[in-house]
Amino acid sequence: MKTRLSAAGATLLALLVTVLAFGQPAHAAAGFSVAGGKLYDANGTEFIMRGVNHAHTWYPQQTSSFADVKALGANTVRVVLSSGDRWTRNTNADVANVISLCKANRLICVLEVHDTTGYGEQSGAITLARAVDYWLSLADVLSGQEKYVIVNIGNEPYGNQNYASWATDNANAIKRLRAGGLSHTIMVDAPNWGQDWSFTMRDNAASVFAADPARNTVFSVHMYGVFDTAAEISDYLGRFRSAGLPIVVGEFGFNHSDGNPDEDTILAYSQANGIGWLGWSWSGNGGGVEYLDLATNFNPASLTDWGQRLFNGANGIRQTARQASIFDSIPPPTTPPPTTPPPAGGCTATYTVTNQWQGGFQAEVRVTAGARAITGWTAGWTFANSQSVTQSWNVALTSSGTTVTARNAEYNGRLAAGASASFGFLGSWTGTNSVPTLSCTAS
Incomplete structure (x- = not known):
């Protein structure tokens, strides 16, 4: 009407x-x-x-x-x-x-x-x-x-x-x-x-x-x-x-x-x-x-x-x-540390804080294949400041204390040489939210 x-x-x-x-x-x-x-x-x-x-x-x-x-x-x-x-x-x-x-x-x-x-x-x-x-x-x-x-x-x-x-x-x-x-x-x-x-x-x-x-x-x-x-x-x-x-x-x-x-x-x-x-x-x-x-x-x-x-x-x-x-007063995302080139057939992972607010943050991890194609990957890190993950997407992620293990989902494990896949998560922090050092293992 x-x-x-x-x-x-x-x-x-x-x-x-x-x-x-x-x-x-x-x-x-x-x-x-x-x-x-x-x-x-x-x-x-x-x-x-x-x-x-x-x-x-x-x-x-x-x-x-x-x-x-x-x-x-x-x-x-x-x-x-x-x-x-x-x-x-x-x-x-x-x-x-x-x-x-x-x-x-x-x-x-x-x-x-x-x-x-x-x-x-x-x-x-x-x-x-x-x-x-x-x-x-x-x-x-x-x-x-x-x-x-x-x-x-x-x-x-x-x-x-x-x-x-x-x-x-x-x-x-x-x-x-x-x-x-x-x-x-x-x-x-x-x-x-x-x-x-x-x-x-x-x-x-x-x-x-x-x-x-x-x-x-x-x-x-x-x-x-x-x-x-x-x-x-x-x-x-x-x-x-x-x-x-x-x-x-x-x-x-x-x-x-x-x-x-x-x-x-x-x-x-x-x-x-x-x-x-x-x-x-x-x-x-x-x-x-x-x-x-x-x-x-x-x-x-x-x-x-x-x-x-x-x-x-x-x-x-x-x-x-x-x-x-x-x-506007939220601290800018932490600059990720430089990464070394991936070994042949391996992978590297970079970690970026994309958003941060009091007590919480959002981060993205990007996994990149080396000189040869890979069929799967596992990234891992240990938080230095008692941060914790509260939610994740595009990944199978588990935590044990401050140690985090992230494995590819069914649809983003296969990567051509030099190709990348990314996943994200929400986390909590108090005091300091430093960027951890990541490892990456390819299969």
Whole structure:
């Protein structure tokens, strides 16, 4: 269903009066905060989201996607999670790993529960109250991550029916999250499958913002077929700006089954007015909207036309994204030691710290065959400073104390002369994170 935007001067005036009456909070040193309709990171630096959505709950094995979207310039990733009501529950350990991957790649994590999608119209969709239960069950994982994580209560929490309680339900959800100890910035999605053609979010955003004791709530509209003209886009987003209420475009595409959104205006207006956005979606779309994939089969070297537009086009991610300032003080990766040429028929291995943050790091090991082809390899090292590996990929890795042994996976053991294979891992450290000396044995 699609309804055109109309003048609402009285509503805008009411929003302005209400928001001005709130005053603005001081920046919360513990994490993100909102003031004057803008989002600030823990350093008090304005942060404007430029990123993508990633369907993690349906593709949990695609952990390299975080590094891939970062390499293309994104500063944020909105991660699809499930409470377990409609899809397999993302466990506390899995969510903790997602946060680690975001931090390792210097991405801000927007975590959302997808099971609320289309409540009131979609069979099986859950209430916002049920989504809050899930967030509270993750309290131990979310605690201390306020600098890096924004909690999006529920994706598109109402369809085109039975959405009259949107404001009350969101206000109650926010109060419960705060009472449960979550001090993160909270993101609230619009009803009407996220597109708010009924203006329910637009006209009630001020009251929901006021219901948050921390005044730390951001609103998210999803722009698809409803927003197919420049006038509709600028009017909708402009009303939030005029009212001093924080707004982001949490999802949008270049085309959709309900119409053709004006993505050029979404990008241009957002850039001109400091509004964040997150394109839908990295890869793995189905159900007739496969054209919304930004990358083909999760391959960053195979961007679709939509991917090229969003990452590399005018007002796209490469032109406009700025990394959150909280990552700017992280020490640069340690320079790996020089390596000697591999012996004939043997191999060498190099170790590079690719990302590092307080208490954790990400590293890559590259194995290179010598003058003859090899059919398998084993790399090994001993950490000198009590570091440990917490997760690895593209390798069969075992640890015994500080000694690590890494053997090739089934698909990357055979290397031609001079060819290389690489694997990665996440680790923890305290005090010093020195680069170990590696050995490599070929077969």
